[in-house]
Amino acid sequence: MDPRPKYKTKQRELLLEYFESVPETHVTAGDVCKYLKSHGAGIGQSTVYRQLESLVDEGIIKKYIIDGNSPACFEYVTPDSHVEGEVCFHCKCEKCGKLIHLHCDELNEIQSHLMAEHSFKLDPLRTVFYGLCEQCM
Amino acid sequence: MDPRPKYKTKQRELLLEYFESVPETHVTAGDVCKYLKSHGAGIGQSTVYRQLESLVDEGIIKKYIIDGNSPACFEYVTPDSHVEGEVCFHCKCEKCGKLIHLHCDELNEIQSHLMAEHSFKLDPLRTVFYGLCEQCM
DNA sequence: TTGCGTGCAAAGGTTTTGCATGGCA
DNA sequence: TGCCATGCAAAACCTTTGCACGCAA
Numbered sequence A, B: 001m002d003p004r005p006k007y008k009t010k011q012r013e014l015l016l017e018y019f020e021s022v023p024e025t026h027v028t029a030g031d032v033c034k035y036l037k038s039h040g041a042g043i044g045q046s047t048v049y050r051q052l053e054s055l056v057d058e059g060i061i062k063k064y065i066i067d068g069n070s071p072a073c074f075e076y077v078t079p080d081s082h083v084e085g086e087v088c089f090h091c092k093c094e095k096c097g098k099l100i101h102l103h104c105d106e107l108n109e110i111q112s113h114l115m116a117e118h119s120f121k122l123d124p125l126r127t128v129f130y131g132l133c134e135q136c137m
Numbered sequence C: 001t002t003g004c005g006t007g008c009a010a011a012g013g014t015t016t017t018g019c020a021t022g023g024c025a
Numbered sequence D: 001t002g003c004c005a006t007g008c009a010a011a012a013c014c015t016t017t018g019c020a021c022g023c024a025a
Helices: A010-021 A029-038 A047-060 A080-086 A106-118 B010-020 B027-038 B046-056 B105-118
Strands: A061-064 A073-076 A091-092 A099-102 A128-132 B059-065 B073-076 B089-093 B099-102 B130-133
Touching: A010 A047, A010 A073, A029 A047, A029 B010, A047 A061, A047 A073, A061 A080, A061 B059, A106 B010, B010 B027, B010 B073, B027 B046, B046 B073
Parallel strands: A091 A128, B089 B130
Antiparallel strands: A061 A073, A091 A099, B059 B073, B089 B099
16 A cells, blocks of 8 residues: 555564464464563564554555454465465354354355445455354254 | 243333334444433443344344444344345445345355355354445445 | 654453342243 | 343453653664
């Protein structure tokens, strides 16, 4: 969006390192704080929140709002997912609360279908499928 | 699903009346409290939250999470969207807030697909597709 | 040197919970 | 009568903000 000038700080590097070390994983702001603290590299929580916001703006990580009351989830956007344009969908079990994320081509068709037939541009970042997982059924 | 409504209380009726009086509108828990209070029928806020949760479970109202930090929105689901045997999906425009009801066989395939390929039992009552409507695109 | 980034603590706002009381069936 | 629902206040929770200090460029 806007190429805002950024300082390269130690805290920012630590965050990036952490995210790169856990690809395909949803982490919360609290997770980040706890992890860094337990590794002797504690960062102030306000810094974590502020950096997360920046990284989202820059498109380096993605923010997911799974549920209004649980904390927001962040996930590293691997460089090759830009190329493939792969969409990630999320399923949340209403019973056990488990979060499942799907990379499925067939589900991508939902987007095309909604766009073509219903003129609706689906936002995979916000949309979550609720239901029951295998164990809870 | 499960016979959720147990008692018919005055507070529950007030809430239902209110929602029926403002169809096609999204209101927050705070709006409900304020409205009822200004009409001489104040209800404890915990009751409001607890009833809202029940009504959502029963499919009478829908809950929308537009943004993680702003309060959740609720909206009355009109009875005609409860056409028998038909599954109703909901799309919510993130920009103008418009709610779109979809009765589409193709979308029913999503359920089958999720069940067959991902062992996930989709709950159409709870699930909302977020995105942008035609006008807002 | 400039001014953004950081960290601490405190505030902010929404939602949940504990517990005694009240009301439906 | 037996439970469930209610209401109040307080707690819990995530996130943001104010302000002084530190650090990158």
